[in-house]
Amino acid sequence: MTFTDKTVIVTGAGSGIGAAVATTYGEAGARVVVAEKDVKAGKATVNEIEKKGGNSMFMKTDVRLPEDIKHLVNKTVETYGKIDILINNAGVSRFKNVYELTVDDWDDVINTNLRGNFLCAQQAAKHMRSNTDGGTIVNIASTRAFMSEADSEAYAASKGGISALTHALSISLSEDLIRVNAISPGWIETGNYQDLRSIDHAQHPAKRVGKPDDVARACLFLTDPRNDFVTGENFIIDGGMTRKMIYEH
Template structure:
């Protein structure tokens, strides 16, 4: 399905990003793993190369424009072009609105939202020269629509991703570049076996999600046969946001 496609995944060395990297590699793609964590990134690259996958790790700080530019340049130098970008890099912040500093707010904004725009911009400069354009998917969150206390900065960045998605879809559409986002719900990246029955039953699907669930959504949105799908926010949460709180 994705044989010889070139895919760039930010935040790709761990968690959801790692699941996305593995999914594309298993489908024959050439994957560029971007992550700030050099140790995890190099280890994943080595492990995947040993299994015969085509991968390249590029240590990247997505809060720095020059790092983003160099990431896309390295991808083109290694594989010739870019077909798919997955904007997955991000951080969570849980600080009272009375206490959050200007620097903390701006750091999260740059990490989660500003980086998504500049990664999209630099990747699109390459994609627009492809015969069939390309695809961009950014990771938003169900927290763009619902919140718990003291998560204002995180919610704002994820709401921004949703708005950025349809704006970029409009601007990049003429270059045959689709732009979509995914809003994951509860995706467990740690010890899945430690979850309780009460955790699973909060979901209409009867279970908490795993990184592979988000990877499958990425594969759908970036498959060229689904080129008609653009500008959307796809919620992948096992139906959790549709379950009423006071439901028996």
């Protein structure tokens, strides 16, 4: 897949999945805007892209702040002339006892993960609709939108909201030729993959824990113009875990 002449914004691109997505687009020839609130981490991703011959720009962005999002979008258009692809990856988790979760905890997760996704999509779409071929948006949700461990209420609610937001946007933006899909990752190891235990891999039907590159390749698939018949979908990338019935014996 080649993305030459495509401009891509990746939020939360300083580490983990976001960094992998950004560098993968850079290797595919895209102009990559690294949107990240951690300046050091964001610039490190830009350096990695440019080290491999890619074209990238860093934008300090806190998706909780509407003014940051508007500045990100406007600066991208000013620099590269257009926006073709948005990857809404920025997110936080807050796993806290349900009786102790505060309103501030709740609001921080919802405002980052869910409201941030919407505002980024809204602002980017305002420019995408001027493109002759529209644009594509991928929202990073989670398998926690469908299944849970204890004390994950704020995170689960935000990711469930992203799943619903995705299909709503896919319909609202369809007349402007903007496709919107989501990816729900399962266990994607962003630390030292070699430290994982054999049981960690074996419990997955795919027989391994996921890697950030697994999500990055799915982003490329969903945003490839040849796959323009796919919209409003939520791709689960979890090695089969959400299809596995588990009982304690």
